[in-house]
Amino acid sequence: MARRSRGPEEELQRAVISWLKLLRPPWIYYHVPNGGGRSRAEAGALRAQGVLAGVPDLQVVGATGRTYYVELKAERGRLSPAQDAFRVRCARLAIPWRLARSLDQVKEALETWQLLDGRGRPRCDVPLDWPRWAAVVIDQLARGRSIDHACRTAGIGRRTHYALTERSMAYDEAVEHARSVGEAIAVA
Numbered sequence: 001m002a003r004r005s006r007g008p009e010e011e012l013q014r015a016v017i018s019w020l021k022l023l024r025p026p027w028i029y030y031h032v033p034n035g036g037g038r039s040r041a042e043a044g045a046l047r048a049q050g051v052l053a054g055v056p057d058l059q060v061v062g063a064t065g066r067t068y069y070v071e072l073k074a075e076r077g078r079l080s081p082a083q084d085a086f087r088v089r090c091a092r093l094a095i096p097w098r099l100a101r102s103l104d105q106v107k108e109a110l111e112t113w114q115l116l117d118g119r120g121r122p123r124c125d126v127p128l129d130w131p132r133w134a135a136v137v138i139d140q141l142a143r144g145r146s147i148d149h150a151c152r153t154a155g156i157g158r159r160t161h162y163a164l165t166e167r168s169m170a171y172d173e174a175v176e177h178a179r180s181v182g183e184a185i186a187v188a
Contacts (some may be wrong), residue, residue, distance in 0.1 A: 004171070007074065008074035008075065008077075009057075009072060009073060009074045009077055012072050012073075012074065012100075012102070012103070013057055013072050015060075015103050016030065016058060016070075016072065016100075016103055016106050017029075019103060019106075019117075023068065023121075023122055025083035026122055026138075026142050027060055027061055027062050027115060027122070027143075028060070028061040029058060029059065029060045029061075030058075030059055031057055031058060031059075032055050032057075032059065034051060034052075034053065034054075034055055037100070052086075053080075053082035053086075054072040054080065054081075054082030054083040054084075054085055054086035054087075055069075055086060056069040056070055056072075056073060056083070056086065056097065057070065057071055057072040058070040058071075058106070060110070060115065062113075066096075067095060067096075067145070068095075068096040068097075068098075068109075068110075068113050068115070069086075069090060069095065069097040069098070070082060070097075070098050070100050070106055070109055071087070071099050071100070071101075072100055072101075072106075073100070073101055073146070074101065075101055075109065076100075079099070089097075096109075096113050098112075099132060107120060121142075121143060122142055123137060123142065124137060134154075136150070136153055136154035136155075137150045137151060137153075137154045140153050140154070
């Protein structure tokens, strides 16, 4: 069976996903495979299940649940009418949407949305009403620092430091714990 050749848009999609896998960001990212050849029956069944034409190639869900969209296009690729309509809907709803023709443009969009810091490392977007220290702790953990280092960097008191470090935590567990402590303090 002959291998089909990949188009420039598919190459860009693969490059972006490969880069994200290496980056290992704390947010969720995924691709919705809307394109490709389908029979009329299959296309009708997918529409009945809620498939929406024009959905961008890359979706990113940040730590606060905010969704960001990136439409990937080859150098000379154009938006379809459905993709342009989706872009307009996002603009009306103030949902971040960006057209990217290169990996650098994807990185630029993520930096603009503050999902990457100035050095290209992932950041956690945290609610504005959280105390400053919670954002610092989560950011330090996302950079691979220890919980002790993160607490010292954030300048938090002994009581909170103990609450975060009373037991050895894996990265994901420590981030979740820091988030829950931040949410509890924001509510209080």
